[in-house]
Every structure is written in C-alpha cells, then in structure tokens.
Amino acid sequence: xxxxxxxxxxxxxxxxxxxxxxxxxxxxxxxxxxxxxxxxxxxxxxxxxxxxxxxxxxxxxxxxxxxxxxxxxxxxxxxxxxxxxxxxxxxxxxxxxxxxxxxxxxxxxxxxxxxxxxxxxxxxxxxxxxxxxxxxxxxxxxxxxxxxxxxxxxxxxxxxxxxxxxxxxxxxxxxxxxxxxxxxxxxxxxxxxxxxxxxxxxxxxxxxxxxxxxxxxxxxxxxxxxxxxxxxxxxxxxxxxxxxxxxxxxxxxxxxxxxxxxxxxxxxxxxxxxxxxxxxxxxxxxxxxxxxxxxxxxxxxxx
Numbered sequence: 001x002x003x004x005x006x007x008x009x010x011x012x013x014x015x016x017x018x019x020x021x022x023x024x025x026x027x028x029x030x031x032x033x034x035x036x037x038x039x040x041x042x043x044x045x046x047x048x049x050x051x052x053x054x055x056x057x058x059x060x061x062x063x064x065x066x067x068x069x070x071x072x073x074x075x076x077x078x079x080x081x082x083x084x085x086x087x088x089x090x091x092x093x094x095x096x097x098x099x100x101x102x103x104x105x106x107x108x109x110x111x112x113x114x115x116x117x118x119x120x121x122x123x124x125x126x127x128x129x130x131x132x133x134x135x136x137x138x139x140x141x142x143x144x145x146x147x148x149x150x151x152x153x154x155x156x157x158x159x160x161x162x163x164x165x166x167x168x169x170x171x172x173x174x175x176x177x178x179x180x181x182x183x184x185x186x187x188x189x190x191x192x193x194x195x196x197x198x199x200x201x202x203x204x205x206x207x208x209x210x211x212x213x214x215x216x217x218x219x220x221x222x223x224x225x226x227x228x229x230x231x232x233x234x235x236x237x238x239x240x241x242x243x244x245x246x247x248x249x250x251x252x253x254x255x256x257x258x259x260x261x262x263x264x265x266x267x268x269x270x271x272x273x274x275x276x277x278x279x280x281x282x283x284x285x286x287x288x289x290x291x292x293x294x295x296x297x298x299x300x301x302x303x
Contacts, residue, residue, distance in 0.1 A: 003044070003073075004040075004041065004044065005073075005074065005077060006037075007037050007038070007040060007041040007044070008041070008066075008070055008073065008074065009027075009074065010023070010027060010034055010037045010038060010041070011038060011041055011049060011063075011066065011067075011070065012067065012070050012071075012074065013026055013027050013034075014034070014038060014050065014057070015049075015050075015059055015063060015066075015067045015070075018056060018057045018058065018059075019056075019057060020034055020035060020038075020057065038050070045062070045066070047060070047062035048060050048062065048063075049062055049063035049066060050063055068151070069151075071135070071151075071152075072135050072151050072152025072153075072261075073152070075132070075135035075136040075137070075152070075261075076135060076152065076261055076262075076263040076264075078136050078137055080137070080263070081137075092115075092117055092118045092119070093118065093119045093120075093121060094111070094118055094119070094120050094121070094140050094141070094268060094272060095121045095122075095123060095138070095139045095140045095141075096108065096120060096121065096122045096123070096139065096140065096141055096142065096143070096272070097122075097123050097124075097125040097129075097130070097133060097134070097139035097141070097142030097143065097144075098122055098123070098124060098125065098142065098143040099124070099125060099126075099127075099130075099143060099144060099145045099234070099256075100124065100213070100214045100233075100234040100237060100238060101231055101232075101233030101234035101235070101236060101237055101238075102143040102145075102233065102256060102283065103233075103282075103283045103286035104120075104122045104143065104283075105286070106279035106282040106283050106286060107272065107275040107276040107278075107279045107283065108120040108122070108275075110275035110278060110279055111271060111272050111275040114271055114275075115268065115271065118268065123139060125139070125142060125144075126212055126213040127145065127148075127192050127212070127213070128192070128212065130142060130144045130145075130148045130259065131148055131149045131150075131151075131152075131153060131259075134153060134259055134260060134261050134264075135152055135153070135261050137261075137264075140260065140264065140269065141258065141259070141260045141264075141269060141272055141273075142258070142259050142260075143158075143256060143257075143258060143276075143283075144256070144257050144258070144259045145231065145254055145255065145256055145257075146197075146254075146255040146257065147194070147197040148257075148259065150259075152261060152262055152263070153259050153260065153261060153262055154259065154260050154261075154262045155257050155258070155259045156257055156258045156259070156273065156277075157255060157256075157257050158256050158257055158258055158276060158277065158280040158283070159256050159280045159281070159283070159284045160253040160254060160255050160256070161231050161232055161233055161253060161254050161256065161284060162231075162232045162247065162249065162251075162253055162254075163199060163229045163230060163231055163232065163248060163251045163252070163253065163254050164229070164230055164232055164235055164245040164246060164247055164248060165179060165184060165227055165228070165229055165245070165246050165248045165251075166217060166218065166221045166227060166228040166229065166230055166235075166243055166244075166245060167221065167227055167243070167244045167245075167246060168221055168222060168223075168224050168242060168243065168244070169222075169241070169242045169243060169244050171227075171244065173246060174244040174246070176246055177246075177247070178246060178247040178248065178249060179246050179247075179248050180248065180249075180250050181200055181201065181202050181248065181250055181251060182202070184200075184202070184204070184227060184248075185202055186204070186205070187204055187205075187226065187227045188204065188205045188206065188207035188208075188225070188226035188227070189204035189205070189206065189207055189226055189227060189228065190207045190209055190211050190217055190220050190221060190225065190226040190227065190228040191206075191211070191228065191229075192210070192211045192212060192213070192217070198229075199229055199251050199252040199253075199254070200229070200251060200252075201252075207220070207225050207226030208225075209225055209226070211228070214230065214234055214238045215238065217230070218238060218240040218243050219240070221240075221243050222240050222241075222242035222243050229248070229251060230245070231254035231256075232245075232247075232254075233284075256283075256284075258273060258276045258277075260273075
C-alpha cells in the first residue's frame with residue numbers, strides 16, 4: 001500500500017490543530033471532504049488516528065506515531081522537489097550547513113578537487129535548525145553537534161572536542177586556569193536543549209531563559225543570568241567583552257557529526273562524506289586554533 005501524501009498532509013493539518021473545521025479552513029477545502037479523506041487514510045492504514053467526542057478531537061496512539069513519522073516524510077518529498085528543480089535549471093551546487101566553530105573549508109576543498117564543476121555553498125545553522133533544514137532540503141549535508149533528532153537522518157560521528165564553561169567576567173571562578181564540575185555546583189545553567197542532554201553529570205537549576213545559538217548565550221551570561229557550556233572551537237569565533245571562557249576537563253566532550261537526510265542519496269553526497277572523514281582531523285584543528293578562513297577557492301558563505 002502506497003501512502004497518499006495528500007491525505008498525509010490533511011492528517012498533519014488536523015493533528016496540529018486538533019480541530020477539523022480550522023484545519024479545513026487552512027487547507028481551503030470543505031470540512032466534509034477533509035473528514036472523508038481522514039477516514040480513507042484510516043482505512044488505508046487499518047488504524048484509527050483520532051478519537052472524536054463532545055469534548056473535542058484527540059490523537060490516538062497510532063495517530064501520535066503517524067504524526068512523528070509524517071514530518072520527516074513530507075519534508076523529504078519537499079527536498080526532492082527542490083533538488084529536481086535545481087537540476088532542471090542546470091545548477092550543480094552543494095549546500096553545506098555548519099555549527100559555530102566547525103571548519104567546512106578542508107572538506108570543501110577536498111570535495112571540489114574531485115568535483116570542480118560543483119559549487120560548495122556554506123550556511124551557519126543553530127541547534128534547532130539542524131534536522132529541519134536537512135529534512136526540507138534547504139541544506140544538503142551538515143556538520144552538526146549532538147544532540148540532534150536523528151529521525152529521517154543519516155548521522156556519522158567525525159570527532160569530539162573539549163568544552164569550556166562560559167562565565168560572566170566578574171564571576172568568582174573567572175580567573176581560574178580550569179575548573180571542575182564540582183566548582184560549579186548550584187550555578188544556574190543556560191541551556192538551549194532538553195535538560196537531559198546537558199553534558200554535565202551534576203544537577204543545575206534552570207536559569208529560566210531559552211537561548212538559541214552562541215550569540216544569545218553570551219548575552220545572557222554577560223548579563224549574569226547563568227553560566228553555560230560551549231565547544232572549545234565555538235569560542236574561537238565568538239567573543240564578548242563581559243564573558244570569560246574557562247576549560248572544564250571533566251565535562252563530557254562535544255560530538256561533531258556529519259548528517260544528511262536518509263532519503264538524500266547520491267554519489268555527490270557520498271563523496272562529500274568521504275572528504276569530511278578524510279579531513280576530520282584537520283577540521284578539528286582548524287576549529288580550535290583559527291587555522292582556517294571561510295571564503296575564497298569557490299567556497300561561499302550564507303547567513
């Protein structure tokens with residue numbers, strides 16, 4: 001049985017709103033038509049996706065599972081359209097995403113030596129951009145930092161690097177050559193992701209702020225709202241006059257990986273993976289010691 005993508009889009013609209021009327025308005029179709037399409041999808045799958053009663057609409061267990069799987073599937077179809085359109089226009093281009101501190105140039109140069117007719121574009125991404133931008137085709141391949149939602153992705157570890165603690169300039173530990181996790185006990189922590197993904201093994205009170213990316217982290221730390229942790233290479237390219245970076249050797253290291261949508265398979269992608277693996281050691285050194293410059297040699301930067 002082939003899954004009807006139109007029905008799947010209709011299902012996602014209802015699941016997001018838990019209201020057939022509002023979903024039908026958003027989709028610009030009549031509500032009875034939408035209801036028939038959802039019933040047909042349930043018949044195709046042999047499972048009830050929603051419960052409907054006088055209290056409203058709720059997802060069943062099967063519905064929740066389908067909603068979790070639908071996002072990557074719909075995003076991958078959108079990515080296919082993007083790539084086909086680009087190929088039809090005669091453009092050969094590889095868009096590579098990267099997190100702060102990761103050097104793309106070593107792999108890009110190795111890749112372009114094998115593919116001189118392909119232009120490598122690069123775009124900086126933040127943690128919550130990683131999976132969505134790969135799945136919807138805005139980027140073809142990306143250097144990512146864990147954690148990342150791996151659903152619908154192929155993720156290959158490349159290297160690890162030490163972390164540092166980010167402290168306000170006037171912090172009691174700011175003058176130390178290094179600190180331990182025990183030194184930071186009780187400090188409020190600014191963290192961009194699920195608390196369970198924090199690299200520290202010690203509990204920290206939540207600082208109460210949502211941070212997105214390195215720049216926002218530095219501003220909040222500088223304002224004295226809490227401490228944070230960054231990969232050492234990210235600090236090479238990000239500074240703030242009111243923030244101090246201090247090594248913390250006993251903290252779990254940061255993991256850098258290469259990721260691509262599982263549905264995006266091509267010899268060109270395979271060759272970039274090969275180039276990234278071959279240059280992983282150089283990339284790690286470049287990120288930590290400012291040995292690379294972005295731009296030139298056919299590599300362009302976006303965002």
